[in-house]
Amino acid sequence: MxxxxxxxxxxxxxxxxxxxxxxxxxxxxxxxxxxxxxxxxxxxxxxxxxxxxxxxxxxxxxxxxxxxxxxxxxxxxxxxxxxxxxxxxxxxxxxxxxxxxxxxxxxxxxxxxxxxxxxxxxxxxxxxxxxxxxxxxxxxxxxxxxxxxxxxxxxxxxxxxxxxxxxxxxxxxxxxxxxxxxxxxxxxxxxxxxxxxxKKLEKEEEKLDFNNSAEVLERKIRAFNPFPATYFEYKGERFKVLKTKVVEEGGLSGEIIEGKSALKIACANKALEVLEIQRQGKRAMTTAELLRGFEFEKGSVLS
Missing domain, CATH: 3.40.50.170 (Formyl transferase, N-terminal domain)
Incomplete structure (x- = not known):
């Protein structure tokens, strides 16, 4: 033809x-x-x-x-x-x-x-x-x-x-x-x-809203990986979130409930453990690799 x-x-x-x-x-x-x-x-x-x-x-x-x-x-x-x-x-x-x-x-x-x-x-x-x-x-x-x-x-x-x-x-x-x-x-x-x-993807959707449940956010993170990718902001710096898993823990929505040995963030229901991440201006890596030289302050709340 x-x-x-x-x-x-x-x-x-x-x-x-x-x-x-x-x-x-x-x-x-x-x-x-x-x-x-x-x-x-x-x-x-x-x-x-x-x-x-x-x-x-x-x-x-x-x-x-x-x-x-x-x-x-x-x-x-x-x-x-x-x-x-x-x-x-x-x-x-x-x-x-x-x-x-x-x-x-x-x-x-x-x-x-x-x-x-x-x-x-x-x-x-x-x-x-x-x-x-x-x-x-x-x-x-x-x-x-x-x-x-x-x-x-x-x-x-x-x-x-x-x-x-x-x-x-x-x-x-x-x-x-x-x-x-x-x-x-x-x-x-x-x-x-x-x-x-x-509906088409909008820029404002990329920022994670921890007032949603962990299950909802985990699906969104997978859906937006690799493009356009989701992110959160911590102390003025943007971190792309590439892979997570839902964990049976809790706290205030957006609260960092663990930030040294692992990165766990409370959601409206349950919490997310971040497994793969990309710091602003850096390459993507496992969260364990990032935490060898960086620490998130436990108790901080991400807006």
Missing amino acids: KIVFMGTPDFAVPVLERLIDEHEVICVYTRAPKIAGRGHELKKTPVHLVAEKHGIEVRTPKTLRIDTAQQEFALLKADVAVVAAYGLILPKPVIEAFKYGCLNVHASLLPRWRGAAPIQRAIEAGDDKSGVTIMEIVEALDAGRMYQKGVVKITSETTGGSLHDALAQIGADLMSNVLKNIDSITPIAQDESLVTYA
Whole structure:
């Protein structure tokens, strides 16, 4: 098949690489390079770099809402557009440009977790499974008919990073299968009564609020690891919290109940023992390693 691929981050790379192996990817759409780093150099997206490596034309429009962009898209005369975390809204003329429309790799088991942050929200909510849905794109957000799903178990060790990587690989497998069998698959409508929305991650969510229960915070810490990561502030310094476990201890919410041999912080219910941490300006490490040369004052209360 002739395919136009539309994607941006690392999540989209396994899908693109599989399509390159199995089909003719005639053009790639991705977000424009951004200035990044101390050198203020333009940094291309992961998808952009893969496309260039394979000699595929790359387009980086700021919008697809204007007529010229839509006409240029339609003139590609592909069979289908495959979308994976692209980051731009697709207007109706783009959605309907090709024979098989636009198929999306969505990182949840739709209709649960439509929206921007399905991976983190699934872990944060305590779901016991997540997955990928291959769906048709329609104008409404993540509301199209579903072609196929793949399921991944969420365990007590699952992080946002590990789930992201697992779903990216499954997405590539599922899209490969759907494209091979697209004429024999009957897509299924979503049950609107089961819809939930995964709102985008906000900066203010990153700071830990110890007025929540330890179980809630432990899930959030895993969900936000490695990005954007949760943190607390102690004596004006920021500490990212990367891994914790719930312990059967208590105190005032935010109180450091142990800060020398271990780091334990009381929550509204039970407490968290911090197992992996990153001090501001330092590398990530085990808390035991940090405490060899640092101590948190027992009885201090984190706000």
